[in-house]
Amino acid sequence: MTDNKKTTAFPLSFHLDVSDFVPAGENEKQSMVVMRESVSFWKDGLRRLRRNVLAMVSLVVIIIVMFFAFIAPAFFPYEYQQQIRGSENLYLMQYSETELARMEAGEKVFPHLLGTDSLGRDTLARIMMGSRISLLVGIVASAIILLFGSLYGAVAGYFGGKTDMVMMRIVDMIYTVPDILIIILLSVTLKFPLQRLAANVPGMAWINTVGVGLISIFIVFSLLYWVGMARIVRGQILSLKEQEYVIAARALGASHARIIRKHLLVNTIGTLIVTTTLQIPSSIFTESFLSFLGLGVSAPMPSLGSLAAQAIGGITSYPHRLLAPAITISLIILSFNLFGDGLRDAFDPKLKN
Amino acid sequence: MGVYIIKRLISGVITLIVVATMTFFLMFMVPGGPFLAEKALSPQTLQALESKYGLDKPVIVQYFNYMKHLAQGDLGTSLKQRGRDVNDIIRIGFPVSARIGLIAVTISLFFGISLGSMAAVKRGKLTDNIIMVIATAGIAVPSFVVATVLLFSFGVRLNLLPTVGLSTPLHYIMPVIALSLYPTAYISRLMRSSMLDVLGQDYMRTAKAKGLSWFVMLFKHALRNAVLPVVTYLGPLMAYIMTGSFVVERIFNIPGLGSKFISSITDRDYPLIMGTTIFLAFLIIFMNVIVDIVYKLVDPRIKFR
Numbered sequence: 001m002t003d004n005k006k007t008t009a010f011p012l013s014f015h016l017d018v019s020d021f022v023p024a025g026e027n028e029k030q031s032m033v034v035m036r037e038s039v040s041f042w043k044d045g046l047r048r049l050r051r052n053v054l055a056m057v058s059l060v061v062i063i064i065v066m067f068f069a070f071i072a073p074a075f076f077p078y079e080y081q082q083q084i085r086g087s088e089n090l091y092l093m094q095y096s097e098t099e100l101a102r103m104e105a106g107e108k109v110f111p112h113l114l115g116t117d118s119l120g121r122d123t124l125a126r127i128m129m130g131s132r133i134s135l136l137v138g139i140v141a142s143a144i145i146l147l148f149g150s151l152y153g154a155v156a157g158y159f160g161g162k163t164d165m166v167m168m169r170i171v172d173m174i175y176t177v178p179d180i181l182i183i184i185l186l187s188v189t190l191k192f193p194l195q196r197l198a199a200n201v202p203g204m205a206w207i208n209t210v211g212v213g214l215i216s217i218f219i220v221f222s223l224l225y226w227v228g229m230a231r232i233v234r235g236q237i238l239s240l241k242e243q244e245y246v247i248a249a250r251a252l253g254a255s256h257a258r259i260i261r262k263h264l265l266v267n268t269i270g271t272l273i274v275t276t277t278l279q280i281p282s283s284i285f286t287e288s289f290l291s292f293l294g295l296g297v298s299a300p301m302p303s304l305g306s307l308a309a310q311a312i313g314g315i316t317s318y319p320h321r322l323l324a325p326a327i328t329i330s331l332i333i334l335s336f337n338l339f340g341d342g343l344r345d346a347f348d349p350k351l352k353n
Numbered sequence: 354m355g356v357y358i359i360k361r362l363i364s365g366v367i368t369l370i371v372v373a374t375m376t377f378f379l380m381f382m383v384p385g386g387p388f389l390a391e392k393a394l395s396p397q398t399l400q401a402l403e404s405k406y407g408l409d410k411p412v413i414v415q416y417f418n419y420m421k422h423l424a425q426g427d428l429g430t431s432l433k434q435r436g437r438d439v440n441d442i443i444r445i446g447f448p449v450s451a452r453i454g455l456i457a458v459t460i461s462l463f464f465g466i467s468l469g470s471m472a473a474v475k476r477g478k479l480t481d482n483i484i485m486v487i488a489t490a491g492i493a494v495p496s497f498v499v500a501t502v503l504l505f506s507f508g509v510r511l512n513l514l515p516t517v518g519l520s521t522p523l524h525y526i527m528p529v530i531a532l533s534l535y536p537t538a539y540i541s542r543l544m545r546s547s548m549l550d551v552l553g554q555d556y557m558r559t560a561k562a563k564g565l566s567w568f569v570m571l572f573k574h575a576l577r578n579a580v581l582p583v584v585t586y587l588g589p590l591m592a593y594i595m596t597g598s599f600v601v602e603r604i605f606n607i608p609g610l611g612s613k614f615i616s617s618i619t620d621r622d623y624p625l626i627m628g629t630t631i632f633l634a635f636l637i638i639f640m641n642v643i644v645d646i647v648y649k650l651v652d653p654r655i656k657f658r
Contacts, residue, residue: 173368176588178637180596181630182375188618188626189379285495292497292600293615308497312604315505322505326498334493 041347045270048346055342058335065332069131078122080129080302127324130302134284134332137214137303141221141283146276148222149229150268154260156230157237168234171227179224183286187216187295213296217287225283229275236268270347278340281333288329304329358646365642370420372634376627377419381412428628431617439628442613447632449519450602450609454594457529461536461590466583468537469544470576473552484541491538496597500531500604517606528601535597536590540583548579584648588641595633 024032039047049055073080116122156167191212198206240246241264249259265272290296291305304325311322410418422429428439472484507527508516515524551557552575560570598611606612610629617625 169364173364173371176365176368176638176641177372178592178596178634180592180599181633181637182372184614184618185376185379185626185630188621281493288495289497289596289600292495293603294619305495305497308501312501315501316509319505322501326494326502330490330494330498333495334490337493338489 045347052342058339061335078125080125126302130304133303137287138280138284142279144222145226149226153230153233157234183220274344281336429624446610446613457532461533465537465540469541472545473548488538488541497600503527547582551579588644591640592637
C-alpha cells in the first residue's frame with residue numbers, strides 16, 4: 001500500500017507493475033459496489049405501509065381508541081360501575097339538580113358528556129370500559145388463534161404425507177362446524193361448572209370478573225377459530241420447506257422443532273401478522289354480537305354490544321345511548337379492517353385478493 | 354364424481370354426529386339435570402319425570418337413545434312449553450325465518466354481484482370508489498347496529514315503516530335490509546377482486562379482438578368465471594344469515610326460529626336448545642356440502658378427489 005511510485009525504468013519491459021497488485025483501499029471498494037443499500041424486510045414493508053394514507057389514518061384511529069379505552073378511564077372522574085344518586089337518565093351535557101347545586105357552591109363538576117343511564121352511571125365512562133373489553137377480547141382471542149393456528153399449520157405442512165392428511169381432514173371438519181351455535185351452547189352449559197369453580201377453588205375468582213360468556217368465547221376461539229390460520233400457515237410451510245436452507249439445517253442435524261421454529265415460522269411472519277390483525281375485528285364482531293344477545297360479558301361489566309342492547313328499550317327518548325356504542329364499535333372494526341388491509345398490501349402482497 | 358359426492362356426504366354426516374355428541378355431553382354437564390330449576394318437585398314426581406324422559410339411565414344409554422331418536426328425526430319434547438315437540442316448534446318457526454333468510458340471500462347475491470362487477474368494470478372511477486367506500490363501511494357495521502338504527506330512524510322517528518312482526522310485505526323491508534347489508538358488502542368486495550382478475554385474462558383480450566359485443570363479453574365470458582368465488586361464499590353466507598336472524602328477529606319481534614332459539618336459552622329449555630342447535634347445524638353443514646358439490650360441478654377446472 002505504501003509504495004505508489006511506478007517502476008518506469010523500461011517502458012517495453014515485461015516486468016509486471018507491482019502496484020497493480022496492491023490490495024484495494026476502502027474507497028476503491030466502495031466505488032465498485034453497484035447495489036443500493038440493502039433494504040430489510042421490515043424497512044421495505046414499513047415504507048410501503050407509511051405511504052398508505054388510509055392505513056395510517058386507521059392506525060391513528062386505533063391508537064386514539066386504545067388511549068380512550070385503556071388510559072383515559074384512569075383520569076376520568078366517573079367509574080363505569082359508579083351509580084350517581086339523583087343523576088339518573090341525564091341527557092347529553094346535562095347536570096342533575098344536586099350537581100347544579102354543587103356548581104352554585106363553586107365546586108367544579110365534570111359534565112356527563114354523553115349523559116347517564118337509568119341507574120345514574122356515566123355513559124361515556126361505560127363506553128370507555130366497553131371499548132376496553134371489546135379490544136381485549138379481540139386481541140386475546142387473536143393471540144390464541146395465532147398460537148394454535150400457526151403451530152398446527154406448521155406441523156401439518158412440515159411433516160406432510162399421512163400426518164398432513166389426517167390433520168387437514170380434521171381442519172376441514174372443524175371448518176364446517178357452525179361456530180356461533182357452539183359458542184352459544186358453551187356459554188349456556190359452562191355457566192354452572194365455571195361458577196362452581198369460581199366459588200369453590202381459591203384463586204379462580206377471576207372467572208366471575210371476566211364472565212362466563214367471555215371465557216366460553218375464548219374457549220371456542222381456541223377450539224374452532226384457528227382453522228383458517230392453520231390452513232394459511234400450512235400452505236406457506238409447504239412451499240418453504242422445499243427451500244435449500246431447510247435441507248442445510250437438516251443436514252447440520254437441527255431437530256424438527258428447531259427447523260419449524262427458527263426457519264419456517266420465522267419466514268411466514270408477514271402472513272402471521274396480517275392474518276392476526278384481520279382476525280381482531282372479526283373477534284370483536286363476534287363478541288359484540290353475543291353480548292348484544294346477553295351471552296357475552298356479565299352484568300356490571302359493560303361491552304359495546306351489551307350497551308347497545310340495553311339502549312334499545314329507551315331508543316325513543318335516548319337515541320344517543322344506542323348511537324354512541326354503535327358508532328364506537330363500527331369505528332373500531334372499520335379501522336382494524338383498513339389497517340389490516342394496509343398491512344397485507346405492505347408485508348404480504350401475495351395474499352391480496 | 355359419484356365417489357366425491359359420497360365422500361362429501363359421509364364427512365358431512367360425521368361432522369353432524371360430532372356436533373350432536375358435543376351438544377349432548379355439554380347439556381349433560383349442566384348439574385342437577387334439566388328439572389332442577391322447576392320449583393318444589395316432590396322426589397316421586399322428579400323420579401317419574403326422570404324415568405319418563407329416560408334420565409335415570411346411565412349416560413351411555415341415554416346418549417344412544419338420544420342418537421337413535423335423532424336418526425329418526427325426533428328432537429324430543431320442550432320442557433317449558435309442556436307437551437310440545439321440538440319438531441313442532443321448529444316446524445312453526447323455521448318457515449318464517451327461512452322466508453326472511455331467502456329474501457336476504459337473494460338480495461345480497463343480486464346487489465353484491467352487480468355492484469361488485471360494476472366497481473370492477475369502472476375500476477378507479479368515481480363509481481368504483483363510491484361502491485368500495487360503502488362496501489368497506491358495510492363490512493364494519495354489525496347487523497344489530499343496522500337493525501336498531503333502521504328501527505330508530507324509519508320506524509320511530511319518521512314513522513314510515515312498521516316495526517313489529519311480519520304481517521305485510523312492508524314489514525319485511527327493515528329486517529331484510531338489516532340482514533343483507535353485511536353479505537352484500539362482502540360479496541361486492543369479493544366480486545370486484547375476482548372480476549378484476551378475470552378482466553385481465555388472455556381470453557378477455559381474445560374476446561375483444563374478435564369483436565364480441567360488450568354485453569356478450571361481460572355476461573358470457575367475464576361474469577360466469579368471476580362468480581365462482583361467490584359460490585364458495587354461499588356456505589358461510591347461509592350460516593351468517595341464520596345467526597344474524599337471532600338478533601334481527603329479536604329486535605323486530607319476529608316469531609321465527611332465531612328468536613325462539615334465543616328465548617329457549619334465557620328459559621334454559623335444554624331439549625329446545627339442543628334440538629334447535631342440531632337442526633341449524635344440520636342445515637349449515639349440508640348447505641356446505643351442497644355448495645362444495647355445486648362448486649365442483651360449475652367449475653370443470655377443479656378435479657374431483
